[in-house]
């Protein structure tokens with residue numbers, strides 16, 4: 001099959017919203033080439049491997065590459081993507097150069113293109129994420145390993161918004177608790193919750209590819225007994241009473257269901273909200289307080305904010 005590569009020159013801040021647009025448009029996998037990745041200080045004490053080739057990265061900004069099958073809808077799809085990206089300006093998201101090119105690639109090229117950037121990474125005190133195709137030997141006996149093949153669903157597990165969510169889960173989850181993961185993507189946060197001791201996790205995503213991929217990932221990590229994955233719009237028609245709700249979704253989407261989160265959580269329950277850009281921090285905090293929550297922590301990584309609130 002012929003594939004078309006859509007290459008978008010943008011900024012770090014725009015990675016997640018543009019990735020979402022690309023997935024919604026049916027893109028199969030998104031490659032992120034971030035100029036900052038090359039200069040990042042990285043710890044290698046725990047056996048992580050970083051073999052980055054400067055030629056794979058832009059001099060500045062971020063290149064996002066998405067792959068779409070070449071068919072008769074391609075032109076329209078590309079136009080819709082461009083329009084949706086331009087609409088992000090309305091949310092004060094800096095798009096940088098916003099230069100978009102389209103070229104053709106063959107199947108083998110795209111199937112391996114994104115895998116070379118994805119290596120084992122220790123992302124919290126206890127959790128290391130490793131791609132399923134890498135051999136990784138745990139460094140210590142209490143290290144928890146998540147094996148992930150993001151396939152076509154969002155979430156290699158190493159995006160700052162995901163890292164912040166996992167660090168918060170690690171801090172707040174207690175053995176035997178029930179958790180809900182809204183917008184599970186690859187299932188990474190649900191798997192982390194289960195490995196950290198949650199007895200029951202409900203993982204929801206609107207996207208059926210995410211549902212399929214996360215089901216596979218829960219099996220690969222042998223936590224499919226603890227995690228129920230289901231296609232669902234936010235918390236609509238959910239009646240479980242969790243101890244923890246985690247949602248790594250954009251601010252605009254969090255502000256559509258903070259009241260449902262408050263209603264469902266047990267008293268004292270924790271709501272971990274991630275995927276929030278700096279500019280939206282105040283609005284999300286206010287929405288959480290208006291819903292009845294007390295803000296217990298606000299954490300930041302790069303330009304991303306994670307707000308932890310208590311019922």
Ligand SMILES: C[S@@+](CC[C@H](N)C(=O)[O-])C[C@H]1O[C@@H](n2cnc3c(N)ncnc32)[C@H](O)[C@@H]1O
Nearest residue numbers: 154155162183184185205206207210233234248
């Ligand atoms: C930023 S990704 C996060 C994926 C994963 N939780 C992680 O941390 O890597 C957001 C996910 O939310 C899903 N999503 C978007 N809108 C949704 C909705 N209304 N209901 C459920 N899931 C939704 C998307 O399909 C996507 O998989």
